[in-house]
Amino acid sequence: MAEQQIPNLDGNFYRNLRKYYPTVDRGEGVYIWDTDGNRYIDGSGGACVVSIGHGVKEIREAMLKQADRISFAHGSHFTSEAAIECSEQVVSLMPSPELNKCYFLSEGSTAIETAVKLARQYWREAGKPDKFKTISRWTSYHGNTAGALALGGHTARRRHYQPLILHTPHIEPAYCYRCSFEKTPETCNLECADALERMLKYEGPDSVSAFIAEPVVGATAGALVPKDGYWQRIRAICDQYDVLIISDEVMAGVGRCGQNTALDNWNVVADMVVMAKGLSSGYIPLGAVVVKEKIWETIRRGSGAFVHGHTYSMNPLAMAVGAAVLKYVKEHDLVRKAREMGQYLLEQLHTLRNLEIVGDTRGIGMFCGVEFVRDQTTKTPFDPKLKVNAKVFQAAFQRGLITYPGSGGADGIQGDHTLICPPFIITREQVDTLITLLREAIETVTQELYV
Numbered sequence: 001m002a003e004q005q006i007p008n009l010d011g012n013f014y015r016n017l018r019k020y021y022p023t024v025d026r027g028e029g030v031y032i033w034d035t036d037g038n039r040y041i042d043g044s045g046g047a048c049v050v051s052i053g054h055g056v057k058e059i060r061e062a063m064l065k066q067a068d069r070i071s072f073a074h075g076s077h078f079t080s081e082a083a084i085e086c087s088e089q090v091v092s093l094m095p096s097p098e099l100n101k102c103y104f105l106s107e108g109s110t111a112i113e114t115a116v117k118l119a120r121q122y123w124r125e126a127g128k129p130d131k132f133k134t135i136s137r138w139t140s141y142h143g144n145t146a147g148a149l150a151l152g153g154h155t156a157r158r159r160h161y162q163p164l165i166l167h168t169p170h171i172e173p174a175y176c177y178r179c180s181f182e183k184t185p186e187t188c189n190l191e192c193a194d195a196l197e198r199m200l201k202y203e204g205p206d207s208v209s210a211f212i213a214e215p216v217v218g219a220t221a222g223a224l225v226p227k228d229g230y231w232q233r234i235r236a237i238c239d240q241y242d243v244l245i246i247s248d249e250v251m252a253g254v255g256r257c258g259q260n261t262a263l264d265n266w267n268v269v270a271d272m273v274v275m276a277k278g279l280s281s282g283y284i285p286l287g288a289v290v291v292k293e294k295i296w297e298t299i300r301r302g303s304g305a306f307v308h309g310h311t312y313s314m315n316p317l318a319m320a321v322g323a324a325v326l327k328y329v330k331e332h333d334l335v336r337k338a339r340e341m342g343q344y345l346l347e348q349l350h351t352l353r354n355l356e357i358v359g360d361t362r363g364i365g366m367f368c369g370v371e372f373v374r375d376q377t378t379k380t381p382f383d384p385k386l387k388v389n390a391k392v393f394q395a396a397f398q399r400g401l402i403t404y405p406g407s408g409g410a411d412g413i414q415g416d417h418t419l420i421c422p423p424f425i426i427t428r429e430q431v432d433t434l435i436t437l438l439r440e441a442i443e444t445v446t447q448e449l450y451v
């Protein structure tokens with residue numbers, strides 16, 4: 001594939017202003033083609049979005065059927081049959097009947113902002129107006145809108161926008177490969193969960209409305225799976241100090257981690273579950289916050305209105321697509337497939353550990369990651385200026401494999417990494433091809449780094 005060095009000059013404001021982007025043509029199953037006829041395995045489902053595969057006819061039909069009726073009616077004027085069906089589908093994924101009220105948005109970031117505002121308004125209406133802080137974690141990602149960025153804990157992403165807009169105390173992540181407390185799996189006593197209690201005492205629990213975290217960290221760290229017991233302890237601490245748990249399942253949710261919600265892996269029920277990406281499998285922009293009835297009921301009995309709203313919330317077209325995608329996930333048993341094929345994917349990723357620059361391979365369900373290091377024994381990351389993640393991405397892309405790269409933080413304490421999170425429908429043979437291409441890409445970059 002020809003690599004052009006000149007930037008596109010066609011009026012689009014791209015993310016990377018110095019890069020050439022091929023033009024996408026079409027997609028089917030796990031594959032994407034560009035207009036030059038190159039085929040790619042979508043090994044990352046875009047940005048961990050596509051779960052049911054590309055080009056599913058049932059979704060196209062649901063979209064057209066709804067468009068034939070009506071595409072837009074404002075959420076402050078109407079509900080729709082599609083919205084009711086979509087809510088029912090979403091609620092049916094929840095691990096507890098308490099989680100039974102949905103608020104729809106058009107993506108993850110605004111869904112996160114919505115959850116944070118809901119938490120504050122809930123406590124205010126419950127008679128605790130001072131609970132205004134949200135605690136989050138370093139090495140996390142919650143979106144790019146100003147509030148979500150402040151919650152996030154990726155130093156390189158935050159750097160250009162300091163000072164950030166919310167007061168959001170951060171605690172250490174559950175990052176077993178690089179434990180902030182220098183523990184091993186054998187000596188670990190979930191110190192990273194206890195960090196929440198310490199922070200609550202420091203900030204004053206009466207000032208904290210919620211703790212927000214990704215059950216499995218995605219974009220900023222390459223699929224960090226916490227140790228068993230972590231989430232149970234977080235739940236106990238939040239219960240003790242009257243703090244809500246907002247589970248950011250924008251990447252990890254809707255089956256991606258092999259269960260309906262990611263926290264189902266630890267039998268923990270959050271107070272709010274935030275979803276996007278897999279909710280519509282990328283067929284239309286869609287996000288949602290599902291909240292416990294007590295939150296909805298407190299606001300309903302109090303002021304009676306959640307002071308919020310976005311133009312495209314709950315628009316009928318998005319609702320019809322969301323409902324159709326979730327129906328498709330169920331009818332094709334795709335959560336089980338994510339769980340089972342994800343196990344095979346992870347086993348195969350582990351075979352890459354014999355490559356010189358692979359420090360760690362990890363994941364759960366169809367949500368896996370590889371972390372790159374300069375030294376496997378000391379776990380020393382590469383200098384971020386070398387852009388190892390981008391190099392691996394490019395080498396894989398040129399071979400027809402799409403991955404989702406992430407850099408270490410600006411402070412260089414974590415390594416470059418890549419997410420491998422294909423659609424749930426990927427076959428064993430396609431996983432094998434993905435691994436072969438990834439291995440070749442990593443080997444090529446290793447040679448470049450050491451010449």
Ligand code: PLP
Pocket residue numbers: 047107108109110112141142143144214218219248249250251252276277
């Ligand atoms: N939260 C998490 C965990 C994410 O991974 C993302 C996006 O990658 C977001 C929130 C923000 O979602 P969006 O990009 O749809 O605004």
